[in-house]
Amino acid sequence: MTRKLPAKDAVIIGLGWTGSILAEALTRAGLDVVAIERGPWRDTATDFPTTYAPDELRYRVRHDLFLRPAQETMTFRNNSSQTALPIRSWGSFMPPNGVGGGGLHWNAETWRFLPSDFELKTHLTQRYGAKALPEDMTIQDWGVSFDDLEPHYDKFEYLCGTSGKAGNIKGAKQEGGNPFEGARARDYPTPPQKQPYGPTLFAAAAREMGYHPFPQPSGNLSQAYTNPLGVALGPCTYCGFCEWFGCGNYSKASPQTTLLPVLVRRPNFEARTLCEVSRINLDGSGKRATGVTYVDSSGEEWEQPADLVLLCAFQLFNVHLLLISGVGTPYDPNTGQGTIGRNYSYQVTSSINGFWSDKNFNPFVASGAIGYCIDEFNGDNFDHGALGFVGGGYMGAVMTNGRPILGTFLPKDTPNWGAAWKKSLAENYLGAYQFATHGSCYSYRDAYLDLDPTYTDRLGRKLLRINFDFHPNELKMSQYLTDRLGEIVQKMGPRQFDKKPRKGPYTITDYQTTHTCGGAVMGADPKASVVNRYLQSWDVPNLFVTGATSFPQNAGYNPTGTVCALAFWAADALVNQYLKHPGPLVPA
Amino acid sequence: MMRRRELLAGTALGLALFAAPAGARTIAGALPWQPDAGTPPNQVMPGPWKFFTADEGAAIEALVDRLIPPDPKTPGGKDAGCALFIDRQLAGPYGSARGLYMRPPFQEGTKQQGDQSPLTPAQRYRKGLTALDKHCRDAFAGKSFAQLTDAQKDDIIGQMEKGPLTLEGISAAGFFEQLLKNTQEGFLADPIYGGNRDMVGWKMIGFPGARYDYRDWIDRHNERYPLPPVGIGGRPEWNPT
Numbered sequence: 011m012t013r014k015l016p017a018k019d020a021v022i023i024g025l026g027w028t029g030s031i032l033a034e035a036l037t038r039a040g041l042d043v044v045a046i047e048r049g050p051w052r053d054t055a056t057d058f059p060t061t062y063a064p065d066e067l068r069y070r071v072r073h074d075l076f077l078r079p080a081q082e083t084m085t086f087r088n089n090s091s092q093t094a095l096p097i098r099s100w101g102s103f104m105p106p107n108g109v110g111g112g113g114l115h116w117n118a119e120t121w122r123f124l125p126s127d128f129e130l131k132t133h134l135t136q137r138y139g140a141k142a143l144p145e146d147m148t149i150q151d152w153g154v155s156f157d158d159l160e161p162h163y164d165k166f167e168y169l170c171g172t173s174g175k176a177g178n179i180k181g182a183k184q185e186g187g188n189p190f191e192g193a194r195a196r197d198y199p200t201p202p203q204k205q206p207y208g209p210t211l212f213a214a215a216a217r218e219m220g221y222h223p224f225p226q227p228s229g230n231l232s233q234a235y236t237n238p239l240g241v242a243l244g245p246c247t248y249c250g251f252c253e254w255f256g257c258g259n260y261s262k263a264s265p266q267t268t269l270l271p272v273l274v275r276r277p278n279f280e281a282r283t284l285c286e287v288s289r290i291n292l293d294g295s296g297k298r299a300t301g302v303t304y305v306d307s308s309g310e311e312w313e314q315p316a317d318l319v320l321l322c323a324f325q326l327f328n329v330h331l332l333l334i335s336g337v338g339t340p341y342d343p344n345t346g347q348g349t350i351g352r353n354y355s356y357q358v359t360s361s362i363n364g365f366w367s368d369k370n371f372n373p374f375v376a377s378g379a380i381g382y383c384i385d386e387f388n389g390d391n392f393d394h395g396a397l398g399f400v401g402g403g404y405m406g407a408v409m410t411n412g413r414p415i416l417g418t419f420l421p422k423d424t425p426n427w428g429a430a431w432k433k434s435l436a437e438n439y440l441g442a443y444q445f446a447t448h449g450s451c452y453s454y455r456d457a458y459l460d461l462d463p464t465y466t467d468r469l470g471r472k473l474l475r476i477n478f479d480f481h482p483n484e485l486k487m488s489q490y491l492t493d494r495l496g497e498i499v500q501k502m503g504p505r506q507f508d509k510k511p512r513k514g515p516y517t518i519t520d521y522q523t524t525h526t527c528g529g530a531v532m533g534a535d536p537k538a539s540v541v542n543r544y545l546q547s548w549d550v551p552n553l554f555v556t557g558a559t560s561f562p563q564n565a566g567y568n569p570t571g572t573v574c575a576l577a578f579w580a581a582d583a584l585v586n587q588y589l590k591h592p593g594p595l596v597p598a
Numbered sequence: 599m600m601r602r603r604e605l606l607a608g609t610a611l612g613l614a615l616f617a618a619p620a621g622a623r624t625i626a627g628a629l630p631w632q633p634d635a636g637t638p639p640n641q642v643m644p645g646p647w648k649f650f651t652a653d654e655g656a657a658i659e660a661l662v663d664r665l666i667p668p669d670p671k672t673p674g675g676k677d678a679g680c681a682l683f684i685d686r687q688l689a690g691p692y693g694s695a696r697g698l699y700m701r702p703p704f705q706e707g708t709k710q711q712g713d714q715s716p717l718t719p720a721q722r723y724r725k726g727l728t729a730l731d732k733h734c735r736d737a738f739a740g741k742s743f744a745q746l747t748d749a750q751k752d753d754i755i756g757q758m759e760k761g762p763l764t765l766e767g768i769s770a771a772g773f774f775e776q777l778l779k780n781t782q783e784g785f786l787a788d789p790i791y792g793g794n795r796d797m798v799g800w801k802m803i804g805f806p807g808a809r810y811d812y813r814d815w816i817d818r819h820n821e822r823y824p825l826p827p828v829g830i831g832g833r834p835e836w837n838p839t
Contacts, residue, residue, distance in 0.1 A: 051625055056635045062830045064808040067787035068639060078697035088710055095707040095714055098699045207819035247811040258810065271629060280626035306622035370820050374805055375812040414786040414805045426759065427665045427778055428752065432802075436672070439803035440822075465701065517710040 012303060012311040018044045021302050021316035023287045023331065026111020027570065028556035028577040029322035030265040030273060031166075034239075035581035036318075037276045039589060044314060045279075046304050048286040048323075049077070049108030053266055058256030066413045070254040073100055075115050077107035081286075084326060085462040086518045088479040090343070096465050096473065101519035103526055104254070105324050109283060112324065112524060113264045113570070117253040117378030117410055118229030120172045120263070121567035122163050122575070124389040125156035125192040130452075130563065133390060134400055143400065144483055146455045148353055150562045153534040153543035154579065156192040162578035163571060164195055167227075170263030171235030171243050174198035174227035188224045190385040203232045203246060203380055208371045208443040212407035213382040215501040221384040226408055227571075228379030229263035239272045250411040252378025262378070282306075288469050290319055290335040292550065299337075299553045305469065317592075318584075321555045322577075328559040329354075329459045329529035330474040338540055338549040341458050343477070349540045350530060351460050353453035354476065355564045357525035358403070358484045359446060360492045360512045363419040364504035366441045373412025373440070381408030384498075387491055388566045389450070399486040403449030403566030405495045412439070419444050422508040445499055447491040449512075451527070453563040454481055459529045480514040488512035525558065525569050532560040532576075534596075542596040544583035545576060551594045554580055641831055642792030644682060648689035649720060653742065654727045658684060660744035662781045664751045672802045673795075675781055683784030683793030684723075684777075693720035717768070719776065726773035729765035730754075789829045796834060800827040 019041035022029045029045055036043050052058075052075075068074045082105075085094035106112040126133045129151045134143060143149070167174075176197040177187025184197075202225035205213075213223040230246040237243070246261040260267050273279050284307040291300045291313070301315035321328050332350050333340060341352035383406030385391060394400050411417045419442040424434040462475040492511035499507050533539030536548040545560055547553040556577050558569045565572075587595055623630075647655045662675030662684070675681070687693060695718040704716040717725065734743045734754070743751065757763035758774040765773065784793030786800070788808065794800060800807055807827035815823060826833070 051623065051630060053629060053631060055631060057637075059636060060810045062636075062638050062808075064810055065639065065788055065830060067783060067791055071783060071787075072692060073697075079699035080697050083699045086711055088708070092708065092711075093705070095705065095711045096699050096701070098713060101712055204816040206816055210819060245813070247813050248816045249810040249812065251810075274625060274629050275627065277627070280624055282622060282624050284622040308621055370822055372812075372815065372821075372823050375815050375823075412805065414800060414803060415783055418803070427755070427781075429667050429669065432666055432669065432672070436802045439805070464703065515708075515710050517712075519710070519712040 012313050014313045014315065017301070017315040017317070018042050019316065020318040020320060021046060021314050022320045022322050023302060024048070024111060024321075024323035024327070025109045025265070025281055026106065026322065026324070027113040027265060027574050029111070029320070030269040031574060031577040032320050032322060032556065032581050032584070033279060034269055034273050035585055037273065037279045039585045040278065042278045044316075045281045046285050046287050046302065046314065047109055047281060047283045048081070049283065051281070051283045052108050052110055052114060052256065054256065054258060054260055058258050060258035063255055063258040064249060064251045066415050069115075070413060071415055073104065075106075075108065075254070075256065076100060077105045080468065081107075082327065082467050084474040084476050085465050086476045086478070088515045089456065090477065094462055094475045094477070097518055102517065102522050103524040104521070105326065105524070109270070109281065110265045114256055114266065115254050116229075116570060117568075118262050119379040119568040119570070120167065120170060120174070120227045120229045121571045122191060123156070123565045123567055123572050124190065124391070126390050127565040128152045128154060128156050128159075137390065138394060138400070142394075144481065147483065148453045148455050150531075150533055150538055152562055153532055153539070154576075159572070159575045159579055160192065160194060162575040162582070165578045166571060166574040168199050169237050169239070169268050170229045171199050171231050171237055172227050172229055172263070173200045173203050173232040175202050175225055177224060186224060188383075188385050189222050190388065190391045198227065200232050200235050203228050203230065203377060205382065206372065206375050206380065207369070208409060209380065209382040209407040211502050212445070212498065215498050216382070216384050219498060219501060221386050221498070223382040223384050223406070226379050226381045226383050226406065228377060230257070230377040230379055231261050231263070237268055239269065241268050241271050243267050246377050248375050248377050248380070250374045250376040250413065253410060285312075286469070287331065288471070290321070290331060290337060290553065292336065296336065297550060299550050317552060319553045321553065322557065325526050325529065325558045326459070326474055328555055328557055332530055332540070332555070333461050333474070334471055337547060337553065340460060343456055343458055346455060349538065351458045353528040353531045353562055354457045354459050354478055355451045355453045355527045355561065356478065356516070357523045357564055358449040358451045358480065358488050358512050359522050360449070360488045361447075361510050362445045362492065362495055362499050362507055363421075363510070364443050364445065364499050364502065364507040365421055365438055366443075366503075367505050370440045371443050373409060373417070373443070376409060376411050378410045380410065381406050383408065387494055397486070397490060399483045399490065401450035401452055401484065401487045401566065403447050403487075403491055405447040405491055406445065407443065408446050409444050414439075418442070421506050445495055447488065447495055448566055448568070449484070449487055449491055450566040451484055451564045453528060479516050480512065485512060485514055525564060527558040527561040527564040527569065530555050530559045531562040533562060536598045542594075544587075544595045545580040546583075546588070546595050548598050552592065554584065556580060639790050639830065641790050642682065642686045644792070647685050649685045649693060649723075653731065654723070655681060655685070656744040657727050657731065657742065660751060661755070661777060662784070664748065664755055665778055665781045666785055673798050675785060677795065678785050678798050679793040679795040680781045680784035683787065683791055684780045686792050687780065688720045688723055694718050715772070722768060722773060722776055725768040726765060726777070729767055732766060733763070790831050797827045797829060
């Protein structure tokens with residue numbers, strides 16, 4: 011029997027980065043807010059103390075901080091001729107679980123997208139003509155501009171204390187920063203992290219070749235920092251246990267280290283953990299959300315009514331809940347009609363492993379967002395006219411760790427086992443360095459999310475089905491980027507280097523990134539987007555959907571900076587527009 | 599619709615790989631910190647096999663010692679404790695595939711769709727070792743894998759990896775892949791889990807372990823880090839024997 015709880019002003023589904031950001035803004039505005047979180051409460055002192063946080067087997071190999079596939083997973087197929095099968099154990103991406111969400115165990119690479127990324131369709135069409143784009147590519151403008159988001163990127167960076175070097179302050183180029191970035195109002199709140207040997211050598215080689223290397227913006231802090239909410243973070247110790255791990259030093263920006271200590275003390279906020287929202291409830295018209303239904307860890311079902319529903323789960327689960335709850339119209343790849351599940355995209359990464367006999371990189375001295383990058387080959391920073399593809403990415407020396415089980419690199423001709431394997435591991439661990447490209451992934455008519463016809467979760471709901479493969483445009487881009495990166499690596503003088511451009515088909519088993527995007531995209535046209543420019547549902551105006559879910563396609567950067575800038579932007583619209591006049595913020 | 603018993607098992611107990619978290623709770627007013635609420639790993643103690651039979655244990659020790667053979671500087675997989683590591687992993691939540699999606703229907707897919715076997719890791723080892731034993735006794739006049747010469751062992755392992763050897767009831771290549779992965783985990787994981795004994799794997803490559811603070815070393819480039827490794831349980835010489 012479902013028990014009905016007293017109504018709240020707002021219910022938040024998922025207490026990760028965006029849920030915390032929205033909760034902070036709405037409780038500050040005086041709303042009574044409850045956040046419902048599927049996973050457990052987690053805090054630094056209890057859950058990842060320095061005494062056992064650096065445990066590669068537990069956290070990296072056995073996925074201890076992540077969602078269990080038994081609790082929720084997806085099915086996957088490369089194309090419609092195949093039968094989708096369930097992801098039984100995580101591989102290509104790692105869905106988060108628990109308070110803090112992905113913000114707890116990310117690498118903290120804190121990027122802004124390029125101004126042209128937000129007007130992608132218009133920009134590329136104007137520069138290269140409509141015929142330069144593949145016929146089945148479904149990229150679109152975001153409906154929001156870089157300048158709209160700049161103050162909100164700023165808010166996120168100052169919340170986190172992001173360590174970096176500006177490249178463009180109010181249009182004035184800054185030596186040592188990224189010369190391609192959009193104009194920012196001010197520099198990063200803290201200076202860049204110090205750099206280990208590998209990135210330092212990379213930057214010297216890149217500079218000699220005429221590129222403009224700059225330190226990667228990092229949410230692992232170069233120095234102690236107190237944010238505008240009064241929450242203090244400590245300096246990063248370069249321990250090399252960031253992504254997949256919680257930070258035991260309070261030095262990685264996360265909801266725990268920036269927001270929750272303030273939020274939890276507010277009398278008009280509460281969080282319910284180990285409670286899984288099973289659906290968003292709509293009224294008879296289907297045009298108004300009345301709240302959510304959730305199941306707690308003892309199996310009891312509860313209804314939480316609320317005036318405002320904020321869907322802030324991980325990207326894939328946002329789309330799943332929209333489909334399960336019957337919000338809007340599911341996308342149909344045959345007709346191109348419908349929007350829920352449309353424009354699913356990912357990230358196209360590649361790597362180069364370099365090997366030196368005369369160098370010691372001490373790869374274990376690292377942070378998740380360490381490194382020097384160049385941006386000459388990102389977005390449309392370079393002329394694509396003769397290249398036969400669009401898109402790009404940053405590239406650089408950004409090796410995040412030297413963890414021994416899965417963070418070691420051997421020359422490609424090394425046997426997988428035996429004496430030769432062992433000798434190679436002993437000889438190459440300290441002298442190997444992995445370089446990376448981090449490329450865009452544009453959207454296509456046949457890349458989408460829907461509900462699986464066969465497999466169900468433990469609540470009896472249909473699993474989400476991922477229909478996705480890389481397209482030739484992205485694979486060409488990856489080859490081009492990897493070749494350019496290879497020229498820089500070669501200049502560094504390795505004994506050997508192995509280029510690994512991304513190849514198709516996309517495989518669900520090899521970890522690439524957790525940058526799954528789209529499926530409920532934002533835009534100016536209700537026929538081609540699920541949410542408007544303020545992340546408000548076109549169909550259900552008291553429902554907002556945050557996260558990379560809203561990306562119409564993915565750019566050549568890590569998404570979290572943009573995800574959180576959009577959350578601040580939506581929070582601003584909620585507090586300053588919606589609460590004054592509840593209803594559609596953009597006429598449909 | 600909802601399967602209450604399964605839900606209970608799934609959320610409160612069954613999915614916790616390290617310790618059972620409390621049930622659903624409401625957090626309001628203050629950060630809910632309590633002393634000693636963490637879930638540190640338990641130290642694996644040497645001793646009798648918990649999962650393997652004696653014969654299986656002998657075969658696993660022989661296998662891990664060929665996957666990672668001893669050399670004059672560094673012990674092999676057997677003395678590094680890889681078999682003990684695998685035994686304890688298989689006796690625990692990893693062995694029973696706890697937390698993985700194990701609902702039917704099970705059906706073979708493409709390589710890109712990943713492993714679709716209904717077998718848990720523990721079941722794979724049981725089937726794989728049984729089939730390997732049968733193969734060896736048939737092919738080598740009644741000898742078990744552990745009784746073969748190193749060259750014979752390497753030949754069989756190579757055939758499991760790349761063919762043409764087939765094993766009854768289980769994919770030889772799949773079993774090899776799992777075994778190799780777990781062996782390397784045992785050689786390089788924190789010694790608290792029973793492998794990497796005396797941190798031999800970490801010493802071999804130069805990984806300092808769970809030190810967690812390299813601020814003094816971030817800008818000391820191209821210098822060998824001088825301190826020996828530490829594990830979650832400290833260093834062997836810090837502990838009473």
